[in-house]
Amino acid sequence: MIAKKWRWPIYHIAAAGGAILMIYPVIWLLMSSFKKSETIFTTANSLIPDKWIWTNYSDGWAGIGGHSFGTYITNTLVLVVLATIGAVLSSALVAFGFGRLNFRGKKFWFAIMMVTLMLPHDVTLVPQYILFSKLHWLNSIKPIVIPAYFGAPFFIFLMVQFIRTLPGELDEAATIDGCGKFRLFYRIILPLIIPAMATAAIFSFYWRWEDLIGPLLYLNKPSMYTVSMALKMYLDAETLSNWGAMFAMSIVSLIPVFAIFFFFQKHIVEGISTSGLK
Template sequence: MKNRIMPKVLFQIVCLCLTMVSLYPVLWMIASSFKESSRVFVDAYSLIPTEWHWENYTRGWKGFAGLSFAVFFKNTIVIVALSVTGTLLSCSLIAYGFARIKFRFKNFWFGTVMLSVLLPGQLILIPQYIIFYKIGWVNTILPLVVPIFLGSAFFIFLLLQFMRSIPVELDESAKIDGANRFTIYTRIILPLVVPALVTSAIFEFYWSWDKFFEPMVYLGKPKMYTVSVAMRLFADPSTQTDWSAMFAMGTLSLLPPIIVFFIFQRYIVEGISTTGLKG
């Protein structure tokens, strides 16, 4: 009995240590959000503030240039909502085409989609910026949203593997009953791939919420900034940076992803664990 318990205890201890190491930066940021700005790096090793400054959140929420962080949160939520919608609509439809429809050069086009995963975003940034500038999309959210409605290789592959686990006999039975491809897609396939759809939505939510580089490039007006870009403006090399206010807004920006994770975590596990299994 002792030989069985000891490995489990050691495993739990190792997991606990790794968890603490992973959570330490987050805990440090939360603690720093309550410290006086001048004491953030002086008391850098302390996770418990000597004095609790709740006004840091009020000061940070006021924002800058006459714009509060409510504006930046609203901009981020709009972009995230459109990005998640575009991902679910486009990637599920494309994945259904690769999983169920036979057409010429199918393997070639699927390989092309998968190769796009290896293409660095920085490589296509300049051509994309030139195109978006010429069609008047710069300083709008369109460059951040419209490409997502054209599909993403990662989510196409994720949904494709899930759809392949669904027996083809269900499609054939529906065809006998007179259902067309769109009916099969909406009435049979989509309800059966809900875990994968939720998993895709959650990952896209995380990635869109944390985006910094693209919004910084395409959004030139402060009233259009997202939360990540707005927090960057707290760091001013010409003056004293208000670290406490920046960490306070950083703490608030973590709340939506954390809430989404705890609400939908069972779908994440189910969606990832069943992806790739054959029916």
């Protein structure tokens, strides 16, 4: 048995080592963003650049295809914010129905919804593309944003579990006071499931920020490209790829992700734990 006085330093040393191991790829990415493209993947090159190439950031921000990288960030923010708002609000409304209302076929439809969680996304790509093509939605953000307003199965399940932890007496008291179903939802339930909604919003932001398949399928104009598509444009199989600029803009694209995580990190644990009322 390890002596009690040694457990604390051993634990923290192991935790620090694990943290360094996990964050090393990000450190490597950051250091590589200051290197020349031709020296990034050379085995003899060290982690720290021999010569700091600051122009990678200015060259990367200048963009590609006649548009600056700021344009791609703006496009991504618009798409992500609109889709996230739709996914969170619609999922909360559907979760309220499954968690609080009684209707015919409730268990059946909930099971169907859960089955969609196990359906691979790749299976639905072709049918969705055909449908959106017939609706004349191609080359717009509609195929990416509008489906989000019909709920997301994972978020619905997360919020249903959270709603089930709330006392049923709240519904009875609100009904006695004259609240209808919709008023019960937005006056009583909605404020109490803010932690779960915040968790859903964070996950939605991450998933849509890094999404490449959706924009690649439906966005054809360079002026509408997202961050993930812009980063791919720095790589060219026929000519010399600008790795330095791509890594520099990869670091820039990580800033919103880290900011969202550190600002809302407490909501992730609070929402997933489904702790209910304090």
